[in-house]
Amino acid sequence: MQVKEALDKYGRTADKLIGAMLAYQKSTPCNYLTEDDIKEFSRETGLPESRVYSIASFYSLLSTEARGKYIIQVCYDVPCYINDSVNIVNELEKILEIKMGQTTDDRLFTIEYSSCLGCCDKAPAMQIGATLYGNLTKDKISSILSTYRGGKDE
Amino acid sequence: MSNKEITKNMLTARFDVINPDSIDEYISHNGYTALKKAMSKTGEEIISEVKIAGLKGRGGAGFPTGLKMEAVSQADGSPKYIICNADEGEPGNFKDRYLMEKDPHQLIEGIIICAFAANINNGYIFIRGEYINAINIMEKALEQARVNGYLGDNILDSGFNFDMEVYSGAGSYVCGEEFALLVTIEGKQGRATYKPPFPTTVGLYNKPTQINNVETFCNIPHILNMGGKEFSKIGTDSSKGTKLVCLSGNIVNPGLYEVELGVSIRDIIEKLGKGVPNKRAIKMVQLGGASGPVIPENMLDIKLDSKEMSKLNLNYGSGAIIVMDDRIDVLDILKRIIEFFHHESCGKCTPCREGLTQMLILLDRFTDGIATNDDLAILEILMETMNQSSICGLGQAAPTATQKVLEYFREEFTNKINSTDSIVV
Numbered sequence A: 001m002q003v004k005e006a007l008d009k010y011g012r013t014a015d016k017l018i019g020a021m022l023a024y025q026k027s028t029p030c031n032y033l034t035e036d037d038i039k040e041f042s043r044e045t046g047l048p049e050s051r052v053y054s055i056a057s058f059y060s061l062l063s064t065e066a067r068g069k070y071i072i073q074v075c076y077d078v079p080c081y082i083n084d085s086v087n088i089v090n091e092l093e094k095i096l097e098i099k100m101g102q103t104t105d106d107r108l109f110t111i112e113y114s115s116c117l118g119c120c121d122k123a124p125a126m127q128i129g130a131t132l133y134g135n136l137t138k139d140k141i142s143s144i145l146s147t148y149r150g151g152k153d154e
Numbered sequence B: 001m002s003n004k005e006i007t008k009n010m011l012t013a014r015f016d017v018i019n020p021d022s023i024d025e026y027i028s029h030n031g032y033t034a035l036k037k038a039m040s041k042t043g044e045e046i047i048s049e050v051k052i053a054g055l056k057g058r059g060g061a062g063f064p065t066g067l068k069m070e071a072v073s074q075a076d077g078s079p080k081y082i083i084c085n086a087d088e089g090e091p092g093n094f095k096d097r098y099l100m101e102k103d104p105h106q107l108i109e110g111i112i113i114c115a116f117a118a119n120i121n122n123g124y125i126f127i128r129g130e131y132i133n134a135i136n137i138m139e140k141a142l143e144q145a146r147v148n149g150y151l152g153d154n155i156l157d158s159g160f161n162f163d164m165e166v167y168s169g170a171g172s173y174v175c176g177e178e179f180a181l182l183v184t185i186e187g188k189q190g191r192a193t194y195k196p197p198f199p200t201t202v203g204l205y206n207k208p209t210q211i212n213n214v215e216t217f218c219n220i221p222h223i224l225n226m227g228g229k230e231f232s233k234i235g236t237d238s239s240k241g242t243k244l245v246c247l248s249g250n251i252v253n254p255g256l257y258e259v260e261l262g263v264s265i266r267d268i269i270e271k272l273g274k275g276v277p278n279k280r281a282i283k284m285v286q287l288g289g290a291s292g293p294v295i296p297e298n299m300l301d302i303k304l305d306s307k308e309m310s311k312l313n314l315n316y317g318s319g320a321i322i323v324m325d326d327r328i329d330v331l332d333i334l335k336r337i338i339e340f341f342h343h344e345s346c347g348k349c350t351p352c353r354e355g356l357t358q359m360l361i362l363l364d365r366f367t368d369g370i371a372t373n374d375d376l377a378i379l380e381i382l383m384e385t386m387n388q389s390s391i392c393g394l395g396q397a398a399p400t401a402t403q404k405v406l407e408y409f410r411e412e413f414t415n416k417i418n419s420t421d422s423i424v425v
Ligand SMILES: Cc1cc2nc3c(=O)[nH]c(=O)nc-3n(C[C@H](O)[C@H](O)[C@H](O)COP(=O)(O)O)c2cc1C
Pocket: B056, B057, B058, B059, B060, B061, B062, B063, B085, B086, B087, B088, B089, B090, B173, B174, B175, B176, B177, B178, B211, B212, B213, B214, B216, B217, B392, B393, B394
C-alpha cells in the first residue's frame, strides 16, 4: 500500500490520519513509518510535519523504528504478572535469541511489552496481529512461533 | 447463596446463545424492540426512564447516566455528538471486549436510543487499537444495522437520522479519559485537559457530546424494555442494576461474571471464582483495575454498593477484581502498577509526569533496603500532591493502590526501612 492509497481510502482530514497511518504501517514490510512516510503524510494532508510526527511518536501502536513482520505484544500488567508472565518473556527471548524490544535478524519477529490486552481471564497473554493467545505456557510458545515461521497469515 | 442467586443474566443473556455476526439472531432474541419502544416516546420521556432506573456510568466514575443525557439534550450547539468509550485499557478489565464481541447489536441499540433521546445525528465507537477482533465485529454489525434500517436516514420511518462509525485508537491508555479521547478523534496527540467545562457542553469539535462506557450503553435497551421502575428494583438503594465483574489473578475460575449489584466480593471470589488455587491464603485484592484500591482479606465481605464502599473511601470502579495470594511481594506489585502509569502518562502535567518517576525511585529504595523514614514521609506527600494537582484522573488515581497499601499493610513499607537517619532538615 502507498501512503496515497491509505489516504484515498481513509480520507485526508486530521480525524482520519491515525486510521490511515495504522493501515499504511501494517502494509509495510517492517511495520513502521519512515521519515519519508511522515513527510508524505504531511504533504498529502496539508498538516504540518511536526503534527504528523507528534502522532507517530505518541501512540504505542505506531512506530518510527523498523520492526519485524510479526509484532509479538506481551502483556506487562499485574494479572498476567502474577500468573508468571515473566517466564513467557524469558522463553520468547530464549527461543528468538533477542531481548525484549528487539527484532530477529530475519526480520520476522519483534517482541514488545504491551499494556493489559484485556485477556486477563486467560493470563498470561500475548497478541500477534489480531490473534490473542492466552493461558500461555513455555510449551505453547514454541508451537505458536512455529506456525508463524511456516508463513501464517495474521 | 448458590451461584444462580449471585449471577444474573441481563447484559450477558445472549452471550454464546446468538451468533454475534447475525443481526437476525439478535432480532429474534428480543433485539431492537427497545428502540421501537423508545421511538414511540419523546426524548424527555426516555431520559426520565433512565433517571428513574438510577443507572450510573460503568466506566469507573459512576456518574448518573440520565443526568448526562439530560445535560447533552439541553446544551446549546449543533451538531451534537455521541461517543461510546470502548478504549478499555485499565489492567484487569475485559468486559467491554466481551460485550462487543459477543453481542454487538445490544451496544448499537443502546447508543441509537440515547442519540434519539437527545436528537444527535452523529456518533463514534472509540475502540482501543489492540482490540482488532472487536473492531471488525463492530464494523460488521454497524453495516448490518444500516442495511436493516436501524442506522442512516429516517430510521424505522421515524424521521430520525443517525449514523456512527468505529474509531480505532492507536495504543494509549490515557485516551480513555474523555478529553484525551476527543482530541484523538480530532487527530491530535491524546492529552487530557482541565475540567470543567465538561464534554456535555464543550466536547468533540467544541460541541455538546455524550460520552459513555460500553456497559453503560448496553443497559439502555433493558431499561426501555422493562421500564425504569422495574430496572431500579435490581441491585441496592445506591447501586442499581447488574455489574459485569472481571475476575482475574490467583483464582481457580477467572472470567467474566454478571452479578446483581450488592453481592459481596467474598461471594464473587469464593462462589463464582472457586477461591484461590491450592487453597492458598489471599493477601490482597485490587478493585477496579490498576487505578483502584487494594483491600486485605478481612475486608472481603464488603458489598458492591457505592454507598457502603464510599464510607471506607473505596469504590468498585469498572468492576475488575484482581486476587493476589500470599506468595506475592506487595512492593513488587506496586512497582508494576506505577510502571504502567509511568508508561501511559501523557506527560502534560508535572505532578503526574515527574511524580511517577519519583515514585519509582522511592519504591526502589524500599526494595533495595536503603529507605529511610524520610523516604516514607516524602512518598506520602508526593502521592497527596499527585492526587490533588494532576490534571486528569490518571495522575490523580495512580497512587491509589500504594496509598491503600500504606493504610492496610503499612508494615510492608516500615519493615523495609533501614535507618532512621533524617535527610530532611
Ligand atoms: C486515564 C483514564 C482512563 C479511562 N479509561 C476509560 C476507558 O477505557 N473506558 C471507559 O469507559 N472510561 C474510561 N475512563 C473514564 C471516562 O473518562 C469517563 O468517565 C467514562 O467513559 C464515562 O462513561 P460512563 O459515565 O458511562 O461511565 C477513563 C478515565 C481516565 C481518567
